[in-house]
Amino acid sequence: MLRRLLALCSFAFAFAFAFAAAPASGAEKTIWGPTKLPGGGSSFPLYRDLGVDTWQVTLDWSSVAPNRPARPQDPSDPAYRWPAGLDAAVSEAGANGVNVALLTIFSPRWANGGRSRLWVPDTGAYADFLTAAKRRYPSIRRWMIWGEPNLGSRFLPSRKNDSTAPRAYARLLDAAYVALKRASRRNIVIGGMTTTAGDIQPADFLRAMRLPNGRRPRLDWFGHNPFPFRFPNIRSRAIPGGFRDVSDLDLFSHEIARAYTRPCGRRGRRCGRAPRVWVSEFTVQSDHPSTLFKLSVGRAAQARWLTAAFRLADRLPSVAGMGWHTLLDNPVGPRSPTMGLMTAAGKRKPAFRAFRDAPSRRFRPSVRAPRRVRRSVLGGRGLVVKVSPKARGRLVIRLASRRGRTLSRVARRVREGRSYAFRLRHTLRRTGKMRIEVAAPRGELVVRVLQTSPR
Numbered sequence: 001m002l003r004r005l006l007a008l009c010s011f012a013f014a015f016a017f018a019f020a021a022a023p024a025s026g027a028e029k030t031i032w033g034p035t036k037l038p039g040g041g042s043s044f045p046l047y048r049d050l051g052v053d054t055w056q057v058t059l060d061w062s063s064v065a066p067n068r069p070a071r072p073q074d075p076s077d078p079a080y081r082w083p084a085g086l087d088a089a090v091s092e093a094g095a096n097g098v099n100v101a102l103l104t105i106f107s108p109r110w111a112n113g114g115r116s117r118l119w120v121p122d123t124g125a126y127a128d129f130l131t132a133a134k135r136r137y138p139s140i141r142r143w144m145i146w147g148e149p150n151l152g153s154r155f156l157p158s159r160k161n162d163s164t165a166p167r168a169y170a171r172l173l174d175a176a177y178v179a180l181k182r183a184s185r186r187n188i189v190i191g192g193m194t195t196t197a198g199d200i201q202p203a204d205f206l207r208a209m210r211l212p213n214g215r216r217p218r219l220d221w222f223g224h225n226p227f228p229f230r231f232p233n234i235r236s237r238a239i240p241g242g243f244r245d246v247s248d249l250d251l252f253s254h255e256i257a258r259a260y261t262r263p264c265g266r267r268g269r270r271c272g273r274a275p276r277v278w279v280s281e282f283t284v285q286s287d288h289p290s291t292l293f294k295l296s297v298g299r300a301a302q303a304r305w306l307t308a309a310f311r312l313a314d315r316l317p318s319v320a321g322m323g324w325h326t327l328l329d330n331p332v333g334p335r336s337p338t339m340g341l342m343t344a345a346g347k348r349k350p351a352f353r354a355f356r357d358a359p360s361r362r363f364r365p366s367v368r369a370p371r372r373v374r375r376s377v378l379g380g381r382g383l384v385v386k387v388s389p390k391a392r393g394r395l396v397i398r399l400a401s402r403r404g405r406t407l408s409r410v411a412r413r414v415r416e417g418r419s420y421a422f423r424l425r426h427t428l429r430r431t432g433k434m435r436i437e438v439a440a441p442r443g444e445l446v447v448r449v450l451q452t453s454p455r
Contacts, residue, residue: 053361055101059086118155128179143180223280229243231308274318359443386420
């Protein structure tokens, strides 16, 4: 068992460094939330000010197409009832520089044999609907395929610890991938969409997600909702039973990489592209347990959990996006869900400020750093890193070894709209690769790889 854990840690480190070898693309900051605030105004200027990169929303196929369209790939077919509110929201999001990620879920009875809307639909019919949806919303690039299919309460047919659901889902996902890529190669198809625990645990669902020919269904990113059992901490051990919460994002990233890459060469090397992880929903509720979650913390603690989770995701190169659910608490009640950054009346909770300060692609700093440096220069006058932050606050630059040990560190308070030069020094015994990490206020972590050369 110890040998297996050591091998896992070794692979996970190599996996993380491989992602960091190129300039980090970071994790998008995303949110689920309403289009209107309690006072009636639009939510999107607020999302922009919070640094939201992507707003997530659901599109219910069973409501959009209660009757079979004669031209299913044509969004103007009279059978389609596209929600007017979504049209307006997509337009407002674009005007505020916010991307939209669309979760397509639920099947109409005509597409699933007259069954419940949770039942897996005909894959061709689902692919046609996605084609129509893409034509209706051409600006949308992020497409989430169903939601939490490892739960029987979200996707059917499903039997506990059985491969029926993941194999049915694999066929649906692959058909969706083909349709969306045919519509535009720029579409990002997000599959999996598992949650922390279910009738089939996330890692088991991933392993069983295979097409009839044994291949994996195609996808760009693997979606996951890692609702927490404990305070977010990547050093925490996995909870026995196959659960995968936010503290297991490194472990689950490794499992996804193993599933979608193949062994090649020696020393455990693997080939192929490992999908990144799209954390669609993360949350912890404040004040009291609810009908949705037993776990609750105080409002100040909710802010600390949020900060820790977003920081954790920002430092994992395998994470493509980190989403919070949701902006507003549900209407007041003794068991009402309270996962919002604000109360139902619009009062800001401590989590609001924590989310505002969480890393965002919108506030990614401009960084200029050398790719190579001589050992004598690094130990002498040092290397200069130039940074232009996009928000005021505390900026930290770290020079780290390949194994993550801090070699040099500089921190200072900065303002947006100005450029700063930082000097890093360290005396090396050996040459090799190192990392420069720039953590700017409100900005996603920027990583540069530095190659040191002999004197």
